[in-house]
Amino acid sequence: MSGQRVDVKVVMLGKEFVGKTSLVERYVHHRFLLGPYQNTIGAAFVAKAINVEGRVVTLGIWDTAGSERYEAMSRIYYRGAKAAIVCYDVTDSSSFQRVKFWVKELQSCEQHCRIYLCGTKLDLLENDRSKRQVDFHDVRDYAEEIKGRHYETSSKTGQNVDELFQNVAEDYVHFTPFQVMTEENGVDLSQKKETYFSCCHH
Numbered sequence: 558m559s560g561q562r563v564d565v566k567v568v569m570l571g572k573e574f575v576g577k578t579s580l581v582e583r584y585v586h587h588r589f590l591l592g593p594y595q596n597t598i599g600a601a602f603v604a605k606a607i608n609v610e611g612r613v614v615t616l617g618i619w620d621t622a623g624s625e626r627y628e629a630m631s632r633i634y635y636r637g638a639k640a641a642i643v644c645y646d647v648t649d650s651s652s653f654q655r656v657k658f659w660v661k662e663l664q665s666c667e668q669h670c671r672i673y674l675c676g677t678k679l680d681l682l683e684n685d686r687s688k689r690q691v692d693f694h695d696v697r698d699y700a701e702e703i704k705g706r707h708y709e710t711s712s713k714t715g716q717n718v719d720e721l722f723q724n725v726a727e728d729y730v731h732f733t734p735f736q737v738m739t740e741e742n743g744v745d746l747s748q749k750k751e752t753y754f755s756c757c758h759h
């Protein structure tokens with residue numbers, strides 16, 4: 558099996574402004590973009606190949622738009638995802654409410670998708686811990702309850718970002734019943750063209 562190609566579809570979900578795009582930028586391009594915030598429209602795709610125990614694992618990452626206006630579109634992008642990184646901002650409790658929405662949605666529509674809860678903007682607490690609005694232990698308990706994983710990251714400093722994506726890839730390799738990935742059954746980029754009315758709506 559060593560040397561075999563493995564493609565993993567990963568979707569980024571979470572309220573607008575929580576830092577999904579920044580997380581992907583940090584992981585893929587090792588940078589933190591300064592300047593005015595630009596919201597994602599629809600979704601963006603990027604792929605990154607990494608090595609996991611001698612296998613090349615390609616993470617195909619769909620960065621979705623957090624605005625509720627694009628909610629129906631985000632559903633297209635999580636279809637068939639093997640991992641969902643559901644983000645919230647540690648300084649914004651309302652963003653954690655949105656996490657619960659996406660978790661429920663994934664639990665009912667994508668039962669084989671592993672869930673990674675990600676608290677972003679950890680650097681904002683460095684000089685002022687009172688800015689924290691989402692308790693670490695509450696989220697850890699919630700992650701256990703949903704059989705997910707929990708991380709807190711900073712895209713500004715890079716803290717925990719590589720670890721998060723590396724664990725996504727490792728978990729996939731470790732916990733997925735192994736199948737030979739080919740062009741036919743690997744990540745299908747044409748999925749974005751599928752109709753989104755066939756999934757559940759709330």
Ligand SMILES: Nc1nc2c(ncn2[C@@H]2O[C@H](COP(=O)(O)OP(=O)(O)OP(=O)(O)O)[C@@H](O)[C@H]2O)c(=O)[nH]1
Nearest residue numbers: 573574575576577578579596597623678711712713
């Ligand atoms: N200090 C700090 N700011 C961050 C961090 N991550 C993101 N930001 C800032 O938060 C704002 C929103 O970041 P984005 O990555 O665009 O957020 P998003 O979740 O992709 O937003 P949508 O595309 O609207 O869904 C930007 O101004 C970023 O610079 C972080 O780790 N630390």
